[in-house]
Amino acid sequence: MDDVLKFMEDHREDILEDIRYLVEADSPSLDKERSDRCGERIQELLERHFGKRAEVIPEPDYGDHLKFEYGDGEETILILSHFDTVWDPGELEYRVEDDLAYGPGILDMKGGLVQAMWALKAVKELGLPLNKKVVHLFTSEEELSSPVSRHVIRRVAEGSSAVLVTEPPEVGSGALKTARKGSARYTIRFTGQSAHSGNNHHEGASAIRAAARATEYLESLTDYDKGTTLNVGMIRGGGKLNVVSDQAEIGVDVRASTIAEQERIDGIIKGLEPFMERTKLEASGGISRPPMERTEGTAELFRLAREAGAEIGVPLEETSVGGVSDGNLTAAMGIPTIDGLGAVGVGIHARNEHIVISEIPKRAAIFAKLLVKI
Template sequence: MDSIRQFMEDHLQEIIEDIKFLVECDSPSLNKKLMDECGERIQELLYRYFGKRAEVLEEEKFGNHLKFEYGERDETILILSHFDTVWEPGDLEFKIEGDRAYGPGILDMKGGLVQAIWAIIAIKELKIPFSKKIVFLFTSDEEVSSPTSRYVIEEIAKDCDYALVTEPPVVRTGALKTERKGSARYYIDITGKAAHAGNNHHEGVSAIQEAAKAIDFLESLTDYEVGTTVNVGFVKGGGKLNVVADHAEIGIDVRAGTSEEQERIDEIIHGLTPFTEGTSLDVRGGVSRPPMERNQDTKDLFQTAKEAAKEEGIKLKEASVGGGSDGNLTASMGVPTLDGLGTIGDGIHARNEHIIISSIPERAAFFSNLLIGIGTNDGEA
């Protein structure tokens, strides 16, 4: 067993305790108080292992973001981890059953966050030569599409040479994510004309009927062969049953594999005109994350990751997925990006969210090897 893997095995219980320390601090995206309390726990870990705290990037409505630096070289590796979760306080609790550790955000992505910290600790404690600077960014609003952190990420990423994202890998295969669809969200307000449904039905113009026509058209834009999905996931409208509805609202989620396709769908939705005479449409929203497209830089970085994984006996795979992450932002800026470097587990956004404890030493050692491989070989195969 190599020294890094042995280091992780020797410190596994401490790693689990650190994960527990963060998971037991609930951190729903929209609760600034709890988010900042969780951020303070991250600060405690950083100070414990590195003797210094992260720079606090203050936010008014969301939790503060944290920026931590390790190393002094010119070229820079950006590590992205978010510590907000989809869970409200008390929804889930930390527990261990056999080889599984459960808890809110343990897989998505506090486990991966801690695992990445320990990957750096191993390099530090084992005094392994390392020729890059690491900028570790902990963000507080990824689960709500990064409304404030995206600008922080983009500002920092423009000076970085690589980006590594500690989201979970693909379930069951452990594959890294080298390609992600872009995402967009829209809301359409529909206005009609109210009338008495019994006495003057002919004088009304139903906003609900217009919504139905719009929904049918929007859903027809889905093209599985191209990789585009358009999903109307929210509908409301009307009120009393004896009144022709004069208002309706629909919400749409769009996923697309390329920037060109994302822009095409965006133009169609923003260019919608009423299907029913006497109604009007007001479209809000737009692109939230561009696609993370696989290019030659991605391929080269993944090859470095394959070599790093081979040292731990991992036959590393890659995958294209529909969900988005902050890796979409860095990749769209031309920064070579790998995603899915977090903990192995299952149940993202589900009540059975968990990580596999026995996989942590292997994956943490792999992350260390990847940092070292980038640091010594400039990311080339």
């Protein structure tokens, strides 16, 4: 058996125990106290495996971020992991059933976080050669679109040779993610003129009607061939049925595959004119995460990952997905970025969230080999 894979197989139960230790520390994005407790458990694991703790990047409103450095070199490999979850405390519990381990955030993404930690431990224990410094950044509010850590990520990523993201691979295929759509969100508020719907209907200008016309127009901009989707996922307005509404608003989610297309749609939304006479509209919001576009650098990272997989008999494929991650941020900086290097499983943000235990050693071994190959 391959030495790296054997190391992971020999320590499979230890890796799973570390995963359990983090999963049992609930860490909702908006709960700083619990997030910091989970961060302390990450520190304990780092101290146990590497003899030192991570640098704490204080955060007053969310959990503190952690920056761990290993090795030396003029160039840097950045590993991105987040430890916040979408689950309220006690909402889900850790449990094991046959080859599956369940729990809040176990797939998204505490399993992948621990696998990456053990990949670096394998490099250390087996004396594998590294010619670059490895920086592992642990953030606490990715599920909220990284409102604060995005600035930390960009600062830490500056000058990195490669970025490895420990989100899970594609469900079903296990494919690594070499491209992701970008996301943007907007709120559009409509103001009309109220009137009695029976006596003076003609004097009114319905904000709801204007919002409906805007909804039809915006969703018509969806172009599946380009990979562009616009979804009006929220609409509200009015109140009493006998009053022409003078207030309404809609919420719009936009996904696009290229920065150029994302910016084109952004310009359209911010340049919208009223859809009805005697109404006004105001659009707020904007681009949240740019697309993670597949580049030659990303293709090279995937080639190395595929080689690593082939060495232990795991054929790897690549894919493009519609969801976003922190990898979108580093890819937009021009840094080769590959995603989906985390745990194999099913149920992101679902009550059946779980990982496949027998896949842990393989994916951790691939990660370790990829570090060395880079």
